Amino acid sequence: MDDVTPIVAAPLDGWEGRSPDATLRAVIERGGVVTCPSLAFALSDDEHALFDASLADDRRKSIYVRPGRAGISGTTATGARRDTVAAVIDRYARSAHALIDGLFPAYDAPAHATGTSFRPRAIGDVSSGRALSWRKDDTRLHIDAFPSNPTHGERILRVFTNVHPTTMPRSWRVGEPFAAMAARFLPRTRALPPGGAWLMHRLNITKRPRSAYDHLMLQLHDLAKGDPDYQRTCPQREVDFLPGTTWICFSDQVMHAAMSGQFLFEQTYRLPLARIADVDASPLRTLERLTGRVLA
Numbered sequence: 001m002d003d004v005t006p007i008v009a010a011p012l013d014g015w016e017g018r019s020p021d022a023t024l025r026a027v028i029e030r031g032g033v034v035t036c037p038s039l040a041f042a043l044s045d046d047e048h049a050l051f052d053a054s055l056a057d058d059r060r061k062s063i064y065v066r067p068g069r070a071g072i073s074g075t076t077a078t079g080a081r082r083d084t085v086a087a088v089i090d091r092y093a094r095s096a097h098a099l100i101d102g103l104f105p106a107y108d109a110p111a112h113a114t115g116t117s118f119r120p121r122a123i124g125d126v127s128s129g130r131a132l133s134w135r136k137d138d139t140r141l142h143i144d145a146f147p148s149n150p151t152h153g154e155r156i157l158r159v160f161t162n163v164h165p166t167t168m169p170r171s172w173r174v175g176e177p178f179a180a181m182a183a184r185f186l187p188r189t190r191a192l193p194p195g196g197a198w199l200m201h202r203l204n205i206t207k208r209p210r211s212a213y214d215h216l217m218l219q220l221h222d223l224a225k226g227d228p229d230y231q232r233t234c235p236q237r238e239v240d241f242l243p244g245t246t247w248i249c250f251s252d253q254v255m256h257a258a259m260s261g262q263f264l265f266e267q268t269y270r271l272p273l274a275r276i277a278d279v280d281a282s283p284l285r286t287l288e289r290l291t292g293r294v295l296a
């Protein structure tokens with residue numbers, strides 16, 4: 001089924017000591033998902049106390065660590081419990097770095113890590129009492145593009161592990177290939193107004209000026225999420241990642257929706273395009289081909 005994102009299983013059962021794998025690299029760089037059903041992230045008995053949704057701050061879906069910034073954010077935990085959360089998130093980051101560095105050494109991923117998170121809440125948990133806006137609703141198919149954080153074409157690589165203590169899968173939908181989605185929605189996008197990128201940067205809305213690429217990616221994110229017919233009828237498939245499964249993809253390229261699940265670890269990297277082997281398949285080059293313009 002070429003019209004839906006491929007899911008390719010890899011029989012990896014350890015985080016350390018992997019060999020470079022050009023086949024798996026081609027899978028993710030061309031918009032597929034690599035899933036490792038036997039690659040669990042083991043938690044100790046002490047760490048089982050972390051299976052508690054109330055660990056997450058009411059306003060956040062994740063407890064997270066950013067490289068270069070002290071401490072953890074997004075949690076209600078204090079004292080020794082907070083230390084335990086911080087230590088396990090750090091251990092997950094090191095495991096993910098070992099895995100990606102082994103499989104794809106050219107990425108130099110550890111140097112490009114941008115954050116590690118633990119998500120103790122169930123998807124759809126609205127205990128915070130706030131209705132989620134459609135734009136933030138990740139049960140709708142989307143590519144990742146962040147309003148405040150322009151990438152200028154750098155890639156968003158993510159590693160996820162379902163650590164649910166019983167049998168609950170992390171259930172995703174994946175959609176059509178990036179180029180098909182982009183071709184469908186590009187006619188409905190608009191150019192950035194003159195001076196708009198500069199102004200948003202000056203007002204600290206963005207961390208650096210938004211490029212034409214970022215402006216298009218955000219619109220593709222919003223147009224897809226905001227189109228109920230597309231969400232229902234576009235080419236898609238459901239995939240259940242069972243507890244003990246780790247999966248890897250470029251989330252700026254894979255149309256994905258997280259439908260249900262609880263207790264997830266996640267590691268994000270932002271890779272310069274120069275680190276990518278198949279640059280032609282990247283969202284930046286795809287959009288440049290489709291629009292006939294230089295975008296970043």
Ligand SMILES: [Fe+2]
Nearest residue numbers: 138143144251
């Ligand atoms: Fe996402």
